[in-house]
Amino acid sequence: MDRATTSPAEADALLTAAAKAELAHDYDNAFAQYIKAASSHLTLSRLSSGEGSERHKAAAARAVERAEKIKAAKGSTIAPVLRDPFAPEEQDRILRAGSVVNRLRLPPTSGRMVESDGATRDRQPELSPEQLAAGVEWRQPDESWVDPTSLEGEEIAQRIADCSLHASVVVALAYSRRFNTDASIPRLRARDGGYDLDVYLNGCHRRISIDLRLPYDRDGKLMCMASKSTANLWPALLEKAYLKLFGGYDFPGSNSGVDLHALLGWIPEHKRLKSTHCRPERLWHRYANAFHDGHAVITLGTDDRPTSWRGVQLLPAHSYAVIDASLADDDDRTMTILDFKAAEDVSSQMSELSLNNKQPTRHLRMPFEDIMHTFDSIFVSHNPCRFSHHICFHGAWRGRHLSEAERDESSHQVFYVNVDGLPISANDTDSDERVHILLTRHISKTRLSSQYISLKVDEEDALPEPIAMKRSDRTRVKGTFTDNPYVLRRYKHTSGSGMLLSVTASYDGQELDVGYTIDVFSVAPVRWDTAQRTLPFQTTVSGALTAKSAGGNHNLPTYMYNPQYKLTVSRPRFGEKVRVAMIATSGRALPVNVVIAWGKGERVVDLSRTTALATSGAYSYSYARTSAALAPGMYTVIVSAFETTHIGAFSLKIESDAHTALDAIPPEGVGMFQKVVRGEWTSENQAPRYMLTLSEPMRVMIRLQMQGYSPSTSVRFALAGPQHFTFASELTDSPAGASMPRTLLREGRYLLAPRTGVELAAAAISTT
Template sequence: MTKTIADAENIYTRAVTYEVENEWNNAFKLYLEAAEAFLHISRSSDSRYRNNAAKALERAEKIRQYKSDLAPISIDQFSKREPIDVIPTASLTSLVLLPSDIIQTIVNDCSVCASIAVCIQHHLRFKSNLLLSSLYPSIHDGRYDLKVLVNGDFRRVIIDDRLPFDHNNNLLGVSTGPKNQLWPSFVEKAYMKLMGGYDFLGSNSAIDLHVLTGWIPEHIDLQSASFERERTWSRIITGFPKGDCIMTVGTNDKTALKIDNVNLLPSHDYAVTDIRESHDERWVTLLDSRICTPSCECDSSACPRVLDMRWDDICATFEGLYISWTPSLFNNTIAFHGSWQPENSEDIPRASTHHLRLNYQKDPSDANEIEIWVLLTRHLRDTRRTSEYIALSVQEDDTIFGNPEDVALKSNYTNSTHVLSRIKLSQNQTSGSLYLLACYDGQFEEVGFTITAYSYSSIAISWDTVVPPPRYTHKIDGTLTSKTAGGNCTHPTYMVNPQYHLRLHNASPSPSTCKRHSANANTNSKTQVILTAHSTRDISLNVTAVWSQGERISELTQKEVVAHSGPYTYGHARAAAHLAAGDYTIILSAFEPDQTGKFTLKVESPSRFEIKPILQEGAGMYAKTVRGEWNSTTAAGAPSQNRYHRNPVYEFNIPCASEFGARLQLLHRAPGVSTNLSLFPSSSSNLQRPITSSGPYSDALSGVDIPKRPLAAGKYYLVPSTYHPGVQAQFRVIIYSTVSGIEVSLR
């Protein structure tokens, strides 16, 4: 609600009273509220009240310096917030200007120049006044205001009309050459002021245009294995001619190509001024905003800064496609403003997350596919900070459908300020929830962010503000080391990954839970379990739950998996499912065995559970590893080949009664090779009757093992073998014992 002058003065008076009474928290809060009210009044009616605002802020700052333990100001993060410093609706007179008139000079802001060029092209085609309508001349001579979208709100950047020139009276920033139009220079100056100065660190047009126009940014990695060339073309050839999107493309830092006598610069943005299909060919027209040569006539179609390229060549040559989409595509938009904060000092350094749930309801009469866009934006406090990374995970809420694979979109960490996820749901899905996980990895303890959700008119969206916290929660801190980082399930070392025994007790659902699950009676006999893992951004994580008796899993069998987090994702992983009461094994793994570092694993459930680490194989025992091979002489095969005694035979002595176990593994993966490990007493010189063995021949990737068992003192033989003779391969045998000093020799 807009406050009057009397309201503002009353708030200030109350703040003074609280300060006199040493009620510091109330005084601090009211001084800030008074400052905001006076600022609003100074902008809308009487500028004299700006001094009142400054005085209120000064008192608040003195209290903050005096009392460092002030309680944080509470904010309704789901409420609609009034824009801060919004500029009145006015604009410059529209000007006739071509994209090729935009010339980049010595300032390293090719993305800004390309952004201005594509906005001009959009205005020429659709009379949109795009970007130009964001620049406002003030009633004060020599002042301009630029409307920008920063940190979740529209704000203004104020500049004067002075521009930097060189000694030859040439603009140092963006120029329009002989046309001498200055509004692009004013836009550039205001944006450079916002970004910290003309020594701009660089950006891309999607980031720039989100600030300058509020359009939705999308960055597509053209060299990614997941890039969809045909689907992307279909999207842009549909949206670009209708004015729904504008685009640029960018090279990487190693590009040094020459196409049609035009040199492509490394780390450079090129404006896309046209796309078209002609004679079964797909064409993209690019414009380079670099400075022209004196002989270049920019109005000519022969301008060397204009380049036509086939779409396939674009995909093969450039690193990124930067698309900006008009928000007018969507009728419904909601935003959440929050901040990342470590939960406590014991958390993983520099990593923090935030969880949200987005509800949606589709009009049943609409037969079209549901599409919801979710944009995560990291707030800027210092544009010189470059070591901050964000990621976004979007998943269908399993508490309703019980199937986390319905929708699972994950982004890897990026140092961009934006991550966009486009979620498509099936046509027969009319309602549900999306679980959002916003992740941050950086060196700062508190960083703001905004999550904005967009949907069409037939899809109502809202934040779930009444999600009950889980009744039971347990958090485990751990470390992936050289001995416990086994990599993904294609590695024979997968079995050494951190594993935990989860015992889940019978569910006792609350009335609200029963009501929520009334559409799916099967879930009533089960309870929800959420597994969330976090690490630093250089570790790609997966968390998997396996039906078991709580024992260590050496080989992952798909039919035993009850929940998993999907593809490995850097820095975070989440698995959720409804599980029956019983025992499970939870496995946390990184994608590669050499990915080591700290992690946290959190287990949440409305039902009681216990979780404890599962000891490594041979834990608390002495280990001895021997390496060997089956060669042309010793690759004798199974006993049925009648040459079993020619296999490598390892002799060892146990000085006293001991617990014993052993594992046989191939040193290099050999699909289809089945192995066995058998233990014989020394009296069995012909290796006829083993004391124990690893069981039937198996081609398990983790190898075969003799489970731990007691052995009396004495001499024994250990025989590794393959089922088929003639298999030449290298292997290792790991022997575990509760006594030390066992010597092993090849007989």
């Protein structure tokens, strides 16, 4: 945390101030001060012992008693006390709420340590079906030699299906030998009758205790992770402690990012190699440099389908340790992979295929290009020591004390981070690596499924400038949800200037009081911006993107069909402009975007021809936010999803510091009969004509669009009718096409002539 715990003197001062406010009949202030005093004294009671702890408990009880009496006397007239999420006692509350994992009590190890009882300490991890079938029994080994520094990864045998932990241990030991450090070795500490494993879990360091008994099969062999050639018990004890934490030897599987974050506190990054967003050249340079500079360790993962490389069978859903890599600038871009689950015949094949015959038989040296096509994922764990600055925050989604509507709103929480400017001399540092922001979901049950998280990071502008939207601009999708317990975002930082980042942590699931931690690592000084940013006036409307109203992103000709709203901004009491924030929320499968446009409260058909005053940027799943400073007047707000096939309900919330109104804009042609005519230009018919017959006077709107939109093709049309009536639309390359506004026409016959601005051999058209 970036704030110190309240001191005893400060807690006493809060209690005194509360009593003075009560005597002065300032009951709102007294109630708030009593609540703060109770919280502070309660926190101090946990961090103290003996008489000090009892004194703080008594003070907390007195404060609660007075607060309850004020509440009973004044009832609903007492102003509610807003929790300060950054307060030390609130941060401590979140960490202690995360102390029970798989029915084990694991309090934070900082401050006064609360020991678990002996029954919990001596409880053995659940055995796997394979171990039970082998008649495994718990026995204390005859020898107790525990020394990780004497081990190499290749010496460790894996006898149960915890391949991610095995790969994590291998790369950690390899890093230790390569850089002559114990910083990458998990901390397994001896104590009377057993060992303690220090882990970083649910936002802080915790401790899991085990005794000396280990699982042996009928033949007297260890049936767990163990050294093949020595009696070194370090791998077996480490595995026992870790799997006790994660539910037992029937380990459902994890990934090395989760494992090394828990064992070392390193920063996990997961990249799907077959994603369309992967850039092999950039990935290779970043990961190879990080590997050789000692900034990271790497593992690879296959998907659940059988796969092979040059005749070598790779196991499905399996983790592989990367133990070496060529230099980033070498022509030979390879990584050396250790396959510690290979059968003997597969090992011999690896030996034959290896580019270096002197390597052990279980080394597989693979070009990075082949890795991109063979493996599903790469897991990179970054050493946090490379960053000189670190802050963290602990929070919770969907609190039990909230109403159902408030719980849904609490599923998206926004925080702000100030990042100081870097000296110009820092230009030699990769700007992609300067700020890492990690969101970690706290775990209570490791086998609990259907929990998803997302992290969105954007740079905030003090006063947004109007944006000239161009076609193909800002049509990316980011902020996808994952069932991984962590999400990492890296942000570029330009030397010489500071920045303000907004960090949005989102959760999708039905559990209550789901804790999380946000860690910010930076090479420049960072701090939380705790200024109050919720604006006083708030309005929420509900809407839906349906088969008719889902128009997709602004590059599509159907964009104009998206839900649009007239935003009316009143004159502020002070100043010339009103601060406005627009927030759109939806289901986790819906990538949404919100735009505030200079549309004068009317429907916008082509965003590229309208000034966008603010946009939420790239489409993001479930949550989109934008803000602007607006002069009094009328504007158009557009909510859209990335594709026309993305449909679902959404909620649109506006916050402002003056009165505003939000009204739905009717769809184009609402209340009118609609007729669609489809045609085409061909070499035989380059000037098609259509006859429009009106039996009586009526208002008519016409829109001409290319069915297969091409930005290089312009369209227009002309309409001629009775009493010399003529109308000619402008020539336009807009995806919305050419149009005639609602016009009163007399009865009679009208000739409609579509035109293009280029010669076409064939093109389809649609006229409404």
